[in-house]
Amino acid sequence: MRRILAGIDCEYGILVSGNSAEDQIDDSQALVESISNEGFFVDRRVYAGWDYRFENPRNDLRGFQLKHLQVDPTDAQFDVGRNQRSSIEIRADRVLWNGARFYNDHGHPEYSTPESFSIFEAALLDAEGESLVNRAAAQFEHEVTLYKNNTDYHGASYGTHESYLVPRQIGFEDLYRALIPILLCRQILTGAGKVGSENGEWCDFQLSQRADFFVEAANAETLWRRPVFNTRDEPHADPAQWIRLHVISGDANMNPISTALKLGLVKLGLWLLDADEVPDWKIAHPVQAFKAISRDMSLEFRIDLGRKNWTTAYDVLESYFAAAEQTLGELNDEAKWTIDTGRALMASLRGDGMLARRSIDWATKRHLFEQLIEEEDLTWRSPTLQAYDLEYSNIDPQQGLFHALQEMGEIEVPSFPTSSFEATRAFARGLAVQKFGEKIRNIGWRGITFGDEFIELRPDVSYPDSLSDIPDVETFIQSLKDIHASI
């Protein structure tokens, strides 16, 4: 089982006291810039900043390029009469001491975790991102509330994306076949939950924050007409060797168990694809299936397979678990934990629900809200309930409802296997920023430019701790070259 490099990009909802969506781009930029004086960041005003040369979101995995990406027409209304500034200035990119990226993406402060080979470390890094964003809020000149969610309940969504390093020789068709069933079904174990709906018929509560926003099974869009399977081909590595599988259909999770599990389930699909042992599910209508699962409060989670055949999300997930156990040989810690946790949570959903409501955000919310409906004489359509839903994702540990439940011992403590985590190229990026920041011309996921020399950071190898002992930039650059040349 190969190591799979992965990372999580989380766009946060931002609410500055007295301001509105019209001010959001300025607010988000100012928030990101509020921590620029800590000395850990590459500052675009001093250095060239983030390296956009290798980024083109219009490239499609299916071998073509979109002429342009669609945008939400409502957003254009917010910009009427406003000064147009450069996108570089607006984005305000920062690279942090740990190799993470923090910037303003479409008016949302976005924390992109350092890449990791471990789903457990990725979950911890995602939580560390919350702390970083809270620090930014503490240093911000205005009163601000930040939400780790994916909707404003009025039809605007913002994403929490996952990235997985995949060899280029694996084509779109195989990836789609292996992962569509997982992407549809993992929401029963990892959905963040949402009160109400923003598209189609009203529903009281649903598992996924994002389901209302999917309109196609696969495309390269991310801002409008979003797909279940995103085909953006922007590898963030040597494009001759690598694809970055860009997953946009997951939710922002407050519970780190869900964060690790949503990554583990995708990795399970990728490992089975490597072994050519992917369970053969032909799902008739993926978009409808995603939405139907999200809205199924009976927890039966039926999936239409066409020609009057059907299955359930439970059976689909179990088929992946069984295939992994039967065909992948000795499973690594990530696969074992994913299967064990997945099975335990499915059993809980079909049983008393206790473990599920301590471990899955949507189940925690549903249980809480059902009791509040009873206690407060609310209905599912009460605005108060959506306000509670929003406050569940408030990342301020002193304000958020998830954090209150966690503090009260009502949230399961993750039982991640204890192991040391291998350093990735993010370690080298972070070291470069900390130790040789003044030598950096620009920096990105793929590599670092020192002066006029671009140094590629290999994404598939682990980086030695000894890099941190190197005192001079010349030796540091040579060491990175040696790592790149290694097999």
Place this chain on the structure above:
Amino acid sequence: MLQFEQPQRQHSPTPERKLGDDSGPKAPDVNKPEGGNELLRRLKRVDPDQAKKYRQRSGQ
């Protein structure tokens, strides 16, 4: 009462409510060892119209 440690009932009987009692959430029986109910305190602070007023630009 907000319950977290007992299996959820599928069909709860209608709770008997006293007329004229305090409206708003009751104290869940999940208390921190040092006392107090943090969830209840926070629920009472939530602006009931917060989500109604919440507007964001679309992100990715």
